[in-house]
Amino acid sequence: xxxxxxxxxxxxxxxxxxxxxxxxxxxxxxxxxxxxxxxxxxxxxxxxxxxxxxxxxxxxxxxxxxxxxxxxxxxxxxxxxxxxxxxxxxxx
Numbered sequence: 894x895x896x897x898x899x900x901x902x903x904x905x906x907x908x909x910x911x912x913x914x915x916x917x918x919x920x921x922x923x924x925x926x927x928x929x930x931x932x933x934x935x936x937x938x939x940x941x942x943x944x945x946x947x948x949x950x951x952x953x954x955x956x957x958x959x960x961x962x963x964x965x966x967x968x969x970x971x972x973x974x975x976x977x978x979x980x981x982x983x984x985x
Contacts, residue, residue, distance in 0.1 A: 914928050939962070942948040949955050 913931075914924060939958070943955075943958060949958065
């Protein structure tokens with residue numbers, strides 16, 4: 894079964910994230926920090942999963958993972974820029 898066949902029947906990443914961090918909030922410093930920590934944990938999971946014999950079934954699975962990781966990476970510079978801009982205005 895490919896990743897596309899499992900979405901909605903196994904784990905829907907968007908639903909998991911929205912259950913903890915809805916896009917429109919509520920937002921808080923703690924939730925923001927937890928989201929960053931979850932990102933780190935997911936990267937660690939992916940490092941293990943893609944190397945595991947059962948982590949990828951075929952090239953389509955690999956392509957979907959690469960596409961999703963590429964999409965995630967393209968958004969990270971915006972996160973870094975936003976944090977850097979806001980950091981200067983935040984109290985120490």
